Amino acid sequence: MEANIHFPDPALIKEELINKYPAKVAKKRSKSIVINDPETIPEVQANVRTVPGIITQRGCSYAGCKGVVLGPTRDIVNITHGPIGCSFYSWLTRRNQTRPESPEHENFITYCFSTDMQEENVVFGGEKKLKVAIQEAYDLFHPKAIAIFSTCPVGLIGDDVHAAAKEMKEKLGDCNVFGFSCEGYRGVSQSAGHHIANNGVFKHMVGRNSKPAEGKFKINLLGEYNIGGDAFEIERIFEKCGLNLVASFSGNSTVGQIENAHMADLNVILCHRSINYMGDMMETKYGIPWMKVNFVGAESSAKSLRKIAEYFDDAELRARIEEVIAEEMPKVQAVIDEIRPRTEGKTAMLFVGGSRAHHYQDLFNELGMTTIAAGYEFAHRDDYEGRQVLPSIKIDADSKNIEELKVTADPELYSPRKSEAELEALKEKGLEINGYEGMMKQMQRKSLVIDDVSHYESEKLIELYKPDIFCAGIKEKYVVQKMGVPLKQLHSYDYGGPYTGFEGAVNFYKDIDRMVNNPVWKLIKAPWEKAETESLEASYVTQ
Amino acid sequence: MLLRHTTKEVKEREGLTINPAKTCQPIGAMYAALGIHGCLPHSHGSQGCCSYHRSTLTRHYKEPVMSATSSFTEGASVFGGQANLLQAIETIFAVYDPEIIAVHSTCLSETIGDDLQQITKKASDDGKIPQGKRVIYASTPSFVGSHITGYANMVTGMAEQFAVSTGEKKNQVNVIAGWMEPSDMREIKRYAKDLGANIVLFPDTSDVLDAPQTGKHEFYPKGGTTAEELKSTGDSKFSLALGCISAEPAAIALDKKCKVPFETLDMPIGLSATDRFIMSLSKAAGVKVPAEITSERGRLVDVIADMEQYFHGKKVALFGDPDQLIPLVEFLLDLNMKPVHIVSGTPGQRFEKRMKEVLERAPYANFKNGLSADMFLLHQWIKNEPVDLLIGNTYGKYIARDEDIPFIRFGFPILDRIGHSYFPSVGYSGGLRLVEKILGALLDRQDRDAPEEKFELVM
DSSP: OOOSSOOOOHHHHHHHHHTTSOHHHHHHHHTTEEEOOSSSOOOOOOSOOOOTTSOBSOOOHHIIIIIIIITTOSSEEEEEESSHHHHHHTSSTTOBOOOOSSTTSOOOTTOOEEOOOOHHHHHHOSHHHHHHHHHHHHHHHOOSEEEEEEOHHHHHHTOOHHHHHHHHHHHHSSSEEEEEOOOTTSSSSHHHHHHHHHHHHHHHTTTSOOOOOOSSSEEEEEEEOOBTTHHHHHHHHHHHHTOEEEEEEETTOOHHHHHTGGGOSEEEESSHHHHHHHHHHHHHHHOOOEEEOOOBSHHHHHHHHHHHHHHHTOHHHHHHHHHHHHHHHHHHHHHHHHHHHHHTTOEEEEEOTTTHHHHHHHHHHHTTOEEEEEEOSSOOHHHHHOGGGGGGOOOOHHHHTSOOOOOOOOTTTOOOSSOHHHHHHHHHTTOOBTOOOOSGGGSOTTOEEESSOBHHHHHHHHHHHOOSEEEEOHHHHHHHHHTTOOEEESSSGGGOOOOBHHHHHHHHHHHHHHHHTOGGGGSSSOHHHHHHHHHHHHHHHHO | OTTTTOOSSOOOOSSOEESOSOOOHHHHHHHHHTTBTTEEEEEESOHHHHHHHHHHHHHHHSSOOOOEEOOOOHHHHHHOSHHHHHHHHHHHHHHTOOSEEEEEEOHHHHHTTOOHHHHHHHHHHTTOSOTTOEEEEEOOOTTSSOHHHHHHHHHHHHHHHHOOOOSOOEEEEEEEEOSOOHHHHHHHHHHHHHHTOOEEEESOOTTTTTOOOOSSOOSSOSOSBOHHHHHHGGGEEEEEEEOTTTTHHHHHHHHHHHOOOEEEEOOOBSHHHHHHHHHHHHHHHTOOOOHHHHHHHHHHHHHHHHTHHHHTTOEEEEESOHHHHHHHHHHHHHTTOEEEEEEESOOOHHHHHHHHHHGGGOTTOEEEESTTOOHHHHHHHHHHSOOSEEEESTTHHHHHHHHTOOEEEOSSOOOSOOOTTTSOOBHHHHHHHHHHHHHHHHHHHHHHHOOGGGOOSOO
């Protein structure tokens, strides 16, 4: 599909983006900047080291592990083992909402726990202090679980957090204690931390409680972190449809849910990048298939619900889901009808995350807006090009350092939820089981796809394309807005949301309408500055 | 309850910090470096450090915060980060063309023993630093001190690495800003101007972190102390260090290197500390205090006298950073209020000693700083002895809501309100702003809780 918007020649733009770089840097970056063709998807260089000094959006492994995956859990005491900073910066900043069952139930999300490592701990080792910290946390709170997150110095000085966790777990008796080697230098971005978190949660939590899960259509929601209440909206829809949520990884989750997750019959994956490992491992060990869904966008939500109905192949469920969609969509459509005349034909750029830059394009499409350039901060090639490229991805030194768990079928708990024949039949019906087609297939021809975009490239893109809205994170927010272009934060949602499901879509449409049509963007020039420009133009005309 | 697990019973903790009243050194170094004109701060560590610091500073200022990182991977952590830093320096000068790169270390690069002095020298020897450009550095391991000492280390680095003594003294006074807001730095310059004192203020984040909306992103905004000005600090006749923790080390360094005598003052927050600042600056610059400043002072005293009944005896809990807490506690005492609980995660005997001097007028106060002096402890103290007012950074809102205490945001970081970067807290006008905030919080509470028959029209 060709855009109805006139793009500048992307080849020239690409040249502009890299021509200021030193030769080696330009060569490297050019492989991460590609001109899209949804028919013959080109290869994108992704999940490789960032060029030092280039000014990247990326964070670290600790942020991916503690911040993203484990941060949303409410009844685990998450202790950061390291100097104070890492725990401080990941304290409540990701807006993971949670709703404890009652005022008496645990909620540690508002707390920040750290061993506040000092110089003597770096010199003489910090394990002793860590064990004291675990004991103190246990004595104060008696939590069901304590998780330990390693920061950079921990791995370098050789503190064994896993041994300390094991020792304390045995000592405490009724508290599950486990550690994560998610030092910031591991891997090349947050992505390494996601993988490390998946491994730890799988090893230490999933499968601990095999009490049968309730309900007929038992689902786990993977890769949904309840930022701005996204998971609440999905929970609302699931309940309305009669789908039974067993566990969420990890927005609004509890230890109990995650320990029981292997009793579900389907894993649906929202953020492929951060949690696909869990889907694969649970399939191998327990026989639960996974399916990529997307609850960002009203149409996508409807489509995802229909996919779930197909999977369970139940007439009653199918009918119920159609009823829900029929009930929800008119409210969404009414808002689109009102707003779309004001957003139609506008352009967006999305440089964020490992899945959001893909899925939010659906919401912009629903508003009649075109995505002219997009890219991820920490994704891999499969998130761009689709999982069919997985066998051809070279494992480099940085990825090799991240443990790949050897998972086998559980002798007692493995039970394939669908037979080979059933899975084949579903695939024939067009249901992608254990698959993800990636971002590029959905993007227009000649749009730009850029991995790990640098600050310089972002500024150039804005200068050359003048998009109506730019989507990224807090670090980019005010830089882009200083250029007179509104920036929508897709990590924190600018403290709004939810944006998932049907109600979320409505929230997003209204926010985007407000942002791209805000009068403030016309107030930037002072009247006397305007007068000066006008008189200059006037004198030019008279000449 | 948001902090439902916080117990009333206080138990000594040795391993676990809960809800810290500090963060780590590098963010302070980054903030200080933004106060140099044309400077790009650089974080020598993992990408996460740089990302976290930029994010926090951005949330606090709602402004662009530019900084680069050495992007350590496991390989760099094993073999050393020299190659990464050299490549970063090359890339930064090629792409972003700063006048100065200010490198700070992190816990990672310090643990493996990277030597910034040696690496930046190598960058220079290898011709990676273009003519006329500079790379300065500060050692800021996260496992020492706090964000405040990190700030101090970078400011000290500015003094040590820029200041030159030409042998000819200049008729100027160095004013070394402790960690304060751009609005405060702007106000310090305003006082100097009103006094007719010729000063070099460093660092100076005004016109950097409060930049106007123009439709154009100025990568290097117009503010910041210039390299020339920093160089000239070595020829100044005197230095005033505003803060014994965050500013004094730079003054000591200047004295050592260029024989510039100095005086350390508390940050000019509140009446008495501002009095001392005005006195010292007028003395150091050899100028008289103009009547307008005396009137400004008088207006503050007038309001305090007029509203004294509402301040009297009110109990206050505070948490935050040393150089702000010291004069703020003194100001509360001047207002006849009672600072009963004070916590700061920043360690240091210098801080303890100075705070204890101020607290001689408040022998009842609980004060703890350094390890495990955290907001969990402060909350426990509050549960044992309730207060009328809480003052601290945004994280205080969780305690304030649970305990239903009026709350004033003050310090770093403030993530949920604006104003701190635009309206100063230093000086007499800053004092007036604080008084207005305190009264507003206390009187709103009185209005909210008053029985109908005692609801006052005039207060």
